[in-house]
Amino acid sequence: MHTIHDPAGVFAVLLAALLFSAWLSDLLPMHIAAILPVLGIILGPEVLGIIEGGTVLQILGSIGVMYIFFSAGLSANIASRTARRSIVPTSVILKQVFIWTIMPSMAGIAVGLAAGASFIRACAIGLFFASAGARSALKLNKAKFQEQASYGMPAFVPIFSALCLLVLDTLMSGADARSFMLVLAFSFIGGGLVWIVFPRLAALFLRHVKIKGSIEVWFLLFLVFGAAYAGTFFSIPAWFTAFMTGVALSAAAAPSADSELNRIPVRDDIFIPAALLFMGVSARISGILPTGNWILVAVIFVIGGLAARILIVFLSKRFALVTEPLIGLAVPFASFSLAISWILYGSGLFDSVLFLSALALAIISSIISGISMKQGSSGAEAPSAAGGDKSRLAIPNRILIALSKPSSIAQLVELSGILHGTANSSPIFPLVVRMPEETASQQSADSETLLATAVMQLSQMQKSALPLQIEALNAGLGIIDSAIQKNADTIIIGWNKPPRLSHAFFGNVIDQVVSGTSQMVLVARAQFPWKQIKKIYVVAPVLVNRHPGFAAALQCIERLAEATYAHIHFIVAEENAEEVQKIGKSLASFNSAQTSHFHSWRDIPSLIQVSSGSHAMIALISARPGEASWNPAFERLPHVLAEKNSAANVLMLYMPAFLPEEAQASEYQQPLPEPLAESSAEALLAEAVRAGRIRVDMQTSAIADGIYELMFAALPHTEKNVLQSVADHFIEMVQRQPIEIEPGVVLLHDRIENISYPIVCFGAHKKGFRLSTLDVPVQVIVIILVPHNQGAEEHLRFLAEIAALFHSHDLRERLIAANMPENLLSQH
Template sequence: MKLPFSDPVLIFATVMMLILLAPLVARRIRLPEIVGLLLAGMLFGPFGLGLLERDATIQLLGQVGLLYIMFLAGLEIDLHQVKQQRSHSLVFGLLTFSIPLALGTWLGIWSLGMAIPTAVLMSTMFSSHTLLTFPAVGKLGLTKTRAVTTTIGGTIITDTLALLVLAVIAASTEGELDTRFWVSIGISMTLYVVGVVLLVPIIGRWFLQRFSSDENIEFASVLAITFLAGYLAHVAGLEPIIGAFLAGLTLNSLIPEKSGLMAKIHFTGNALFIPFFLLSVGMLVNLELLLEGPSTWVVIAVMVGVAIVSKLAAAYASGGLLRYSLQESGLIYGLSVNQAAATLAAALVGYEIGLFDDSIITGTIVMIGVTCFFGPIVTEHFGRRLAEQREQQSLTESDGAPHRVLLAVDRREQAKELLELGFFLRSGNSHEPLYPVHVVPEGSDTEERVARGEKLLAHTVVRALAANVPVSPSTSVDVNVTSGILRAARENRASIIALYWDGQPAGRGRVFGRSIDTVIERGKQMVVVNRIVSPLNICKRIILVIPPLAERQAGFSQAIQTVKTLANQSGTRLQLMIEPGMTQPVRKFIESVQPAVAVSLVEYRAARDILYELPALVATTDWIILLAARMGRISWQPRIDRLPHQLSQQFPTNNLTCIYPPEEQLAYRQAFEKRLDRGFFQQVFPQEHVVLNSSAGSIHQLLEKLLAGEFPRKQLKPMLARLQRISETEPVELISDVVLLHDHIAGIDEPRIFLGVCRKPLQLPLVRTAPHVVVVLLAPHDQDPARHLATLADIARIIRTPGMAASLRDTGSYTKLVQRVTDEHNRQE
């Protein structure tokens, strides 16, 4: 067979095989998947086995992959955090541009004997970088952290400055560096940026509103806008990566993080375009260039050394100035050390205008190869450590509270809107599924209505799974709809009940109608009643109406957090409409509640004037939310009960939501008040339930060792089979290296907790890394939900203690393990 392959079908088949196998092999030898794709490109490319040529097709798809990475970076960045911390991006951007530029210019002149223009042009290759490892950060759930946000913002600053210097030097060699040049490039860049920022949101909002029912058209419109913006950036004198990033940034608020459209965007990029880019970069590496002589080695050493050291200095200098942790600074370094697209562009331009010779091109290729292999390893290392810290911090801040959203679905036309709301209500770091429920009242046609309900929920499941959101649907039969909803909420331990309201007036003495009002009156959970008339993702602002004394009722903080979660997930601003007497501490509290969103305040004169002052404030794209109260509570007033219908009538084209805060604090908060000392550890993990340093080679063997002494053989066998199935279908990864299996069983009165630690890692299909530690929680069937949550919180409190996973792996004695826990407790005290 002739090499390289020329048959297009064979070329594509080979590339797809590499995209399939390279990550699997890399994972097997414990390397980042990105490194596997880079190595595959190097091994099978023109400088390796020669199976594939880096031809126009590979280059085209590689360029598409690069633009896709920049588009995703803009699409997933937290705009609220960018606005709050824009100075952070500016600091990092200037440092990561100036430090490599200064160090590279000095070494180019001093060690390589270059002229100043040549040295400066070479240094621009060190200043720019490519967000090669951004997909890896996305898999760790860190895309909206401040370190990643700062890096993305800094990338745009440094790449723009580097490419601007490149354009200036290229123009100076051709004698075009005059006033006309500066005016033309300034005008074209300004017109382009302003045009994209103003027009793309309008066009995107029109498409997403007009074709909200056809996700294929939505997807095609987003891609068309992105690549058109990339091309127009090239026309304006900028690099296409700048245009792709701006497109993602301007579409950010229109594409929810958890939606079918976002899932399609991620799937297409991660499965096809981005791997093509990584393979194309790997194909550039030619190890034979290292044999060209000592002078080439000097150039290579200088270029690789400056790229690695200068980016390290910039990352940690920025982290020190901005008071970031070592893990955050390390993650910034891992993201910014990678050299690829802009670096290669600068090298080729320098070669074409005669400033660079073959040794610089050789050094550039080697530098790209070294940094692209080094960067993913650094990113993976610091990213995992930061992810573990965030998981622990998140659990501590939320007091281990479950975030379970129950959606009461009655008709098909309600299902899509309620499901979209569920995506927004579900916090970004939640592992809990959504719980769509359809209740059928008992009657003569019950079976037929149950069948219709199951068909209705099937559509809901398909849409949710397309958005990569887990769901747990159920159809229940009860004496009436209200009883069925409340029973489903208790059985699933839901924290939020979301209901659909058609906006029509209720009967005398009712707010929404008999069913909804009864759920509000009898339910203790947060109840969210919604009239949805337009897609939630096209809303520009949320207006939250807070009636007098609302801050004094139970559940106020949870309600505020829910509203801010809606604003964060939908990418909108939040405006609070408050009473004049609301104290400054309460205002500060509202602004401090996570997640962080842009908050503004406006005061109404009195509660009776809310309805008359809103029209001057509300625009057609606003989402109105009323913080309501149940009858008899401190903030309840008869006029507040009349507001939902009045708002529905006065603002027929605006989405309207009424939030009733939860009635009571759950008992799981007490778990975090317990001291992590010797007694607490022994109470949660008694010695007879702990197996350390086990030689078990499978999860079944470990489970058998843990449970054999506790249950009779007749009960043990089906229990092991069930736990084995749970380990394969629904394991809970508490932290990296630790997995929880929990189940409800008959025949016990108290929860029983077991802890097993293996010498060798266990292979579980749905866990990111092969764990050494397994925790088993067996709870009684009829256990109180609050008690169950408190037990889970106790387990998490211990396991998520810093260094606990390492202590469990390294300690072979229960006594020594307890002593370590005590020492850690004393150190924290």
């Protein structure tokens, strides 16, 4: 294989490795920092030989290692921790020091000695075991590893690791005792000067700089690399100077909105990946195989590292230092730990076996950490803001969706899933309001079908759903009462009426909800899936920046832009354009937004040009009538824009009127349904197999015959006319409004008399049944029969568990592949 030496080729390989690692990290519960070094080994000279650790990659990698240590120093977050120091008892601090540093260090020393290493090498292993957790993860992993409660750690962990690494690295440099003491002295003096001078210098510069943005980054990087270069004249390692610069700047970044250093920009987009790839490319693996005990050493190293993490979790829970389940396995061995292992590898304290063992430990710990954080993370994803800024609301968080028509369910649920965010474990509430004048049996069946469809779609999106079914004389009042009862902060309603036939804002129900609530209300009209949005026009009224709910409206738009990679075009009144842009630039998605100004409301339609197939969305931010930023001229604008731009999605955002404390209240929160456990899932399948309610490799040619076969298998002793009636109802349902758990899997459900517990049937047809209402042939039929007196919420919760069984246990593939029902119990 031809080795690439040209800088352009090296850079192209680096970007390809980064993109592939990002894709693999999204696919697997694995930290991207653990994937890149493995790719480096594969692409390196000792495997494929595509790339070598030449000058280009070495320069980028050296800069990346300094970035890692600088970011680790910033993660210490000294300022916010110092502000809370007076309220933290000394006993708690001592327990943290022991649990997070001393205990894993001792475990590492014990592992090193057990593997036959020298004492100083055993100390290096102990340092590595105590190094995990510095928040220097790549930005591409933000959504997966962003929970502060699960991914944070005491500030002294990275500081302890850096100081110990300095001592060990200096010892291995071969210097005599005098030189050793001089290097340490210069390092501490240099760190002290950085601590004193840099925060003041940075604050002075950032306060007076007129060109905001990249110039701030350049100045901070100048401090890092300038200090690192100056330190080399005194034999101070460049990585240590970069780390101390990060610590010093984190100490100056006070947690207040007025601080110039409150949001220090660190760009790790390419240099940290280059460092991680360079580590793998430069690692030597050719000399490992001849050594006989390398497998034993690696196994002892990995087991010891995981044991140290588990001890941190156990002792932290034991002494009540944390409350989060598993706390992300006390955070994985990520980029900071790998950088430390690289320094130890370069100094000779780690050989190739130990370095590759450290990489294996990083991979395994990242997988376990990702799984545990996914299961144990809690809370809403909210925009970062200072505590005193009351316009920054942690919403949308608890979202209620008002359902009325089957045709709009998919669009409303999709919108709610996007606005819910990626790290929000609060439930989504699908709601159906029943009218008393309708027949009880018909309204119950129709409303449960609507809710079941919504629950299935939310389950596919891996969102927690608590379906609601209420009876009310007035639909608007029912929605308002349900939102209050469930403490929903956001209400989503569909808008289906032709705009030119109405002279009010929308329909009566929407008017009642808007005027009767203080929550954020989103009125949506979808002409195409929300995920396909390419451009978002945002119309903001005059004085919108003074509204307390403006930040929440921006949060909605930002989540839509992040999920769809859509470009944002602001349309704002000229007199307050500067204030609106200032607020919008605090969110990443608005930094590159285009802006147009209007002088009067009549100018707005001419500023929005939506062509057919352009997949544009119009978002109108509105206050409620009587509020300062509301204008009577705004009343007709949604209809004018929707009529003129009939191909566009339209979203009307009524900003919330409550304060953050009210938005974040949790007295009405209910526990989320537990996911279907492995044992419960297998027990459900085993019971269905024993009862003969599973048909695999069905030979019927029509789906109606398949439904009849499953019904008679489910209730063999029931009268045929009763079974015939239920089966006919199912056939009508699947032809009129089928519910898909996933493509190719159709769910049918109904209530019947004379059963005391839910009954589940599964049928598989390898070729699939063709239905005109579905794009994919139906290969699996799921029938659920529940007792007639079972509650609606319990019934729908059971449907969600069945959907989870398909998503988490590959039941569709197992049913299609099985030749007999008993095969299902041996395939998993």
